Amino acid sequence: MTDIAPLIKRSLVDQALEQLRWRITEGKWAIGERLPTEPELSAELGISRNTVREAMRVLAFSGLIEIRQGDGSYLRSMSDPLGTMRVLSHCSLEQAQETRQILEVQAIGLAALRRTEHDLKVLRVALDASAALYHGDLEAYISADLVFHQYLVDAAHNTALSELYQYFSAIVGAQLRQTLNITPRRQAVFDLHTELLDAVEQQDPQRAKSLCRQLINEP
Structure with missing residues (x-):
């Protein structure tokens, strides 16, 4: 349904x-x-x-x-730029996933091609912070996870994509909150984040995009 x-x-x-x-x-x-x-x-x-x-x-x-x-x-x-958030706030879980597939997956494919050493350093720090919170307080983990994903999009070095994702991040957080409140957090799912960062570091856009799709479908 x-x-x-x-x-x-x-x-x-x-x-x-x-x-x-x-x-x-x-x-x-x-x-x-x-x-x-x-x-x-x-x-x-x-x-x-x-x-x-x-x-x-x-x-x-x-x-x-x-x-x-x-x-x-x-x-x-x-x-009114805040009108964008009003529209986004009306989307359903299915719509949020579809939008992430279009926006985030493509951005991460670009990030795998364009990332710098500085990007990788920032991403590793953000991922470590997220890992430390994964099995703890849900809101703290979601905040840390959103930072990591924003840095991934930022690594595409496209200011328009970064700005769009920043607007959309509230919906990503709501999606995670809705899903993780009813689904136990599994280490195997978090490990996909590590694999995703490895693919970006290795400049493998196809693998990075594939892993991102997995994360969106199974946060």
Whole structure:
């Protein structure tokens, strides 16, 4: 059966953000225009003023709006990088695996061709840190594992891929969390990480990509 549940649950603030971003995208307000007040938005969206306030803070942090103390909020931009995370947070486990197959596998194939000695040194340190946590606290292990995988993608020396993977890493973490909460951690699975790093060091892109696929299918 296909897993269709979102990997990251949506909060009330997330729902408010979705409605506000939709209005911005649809051109409800022009750049430079003053937005409705919090009470007005609260009534329009049917949500509490506190929820509206938190959503507006997120929009200000992402650069979409400017909050002027004592004056109000003004639209600054219609391009929202945090909207990428909103879309990603709705993906299912199956969708996350498919996306990793496209993004991470190809990046690691490039990493095997382009890695430097400095990359290998950083990767070994990251893998050792991850190994020390593999049978311990789950959240600590996931954090360390994400660092290792980010360094692998970084070794491709493609800033666009690195940036995309950094956005996607929250979904990778959610995927690992969902899987490892119900599946016992096995040393044989972790050992695939060591084999993967060996393939990158030996500049064997086909083997590196094959091992990466195994890890994605069986974290």
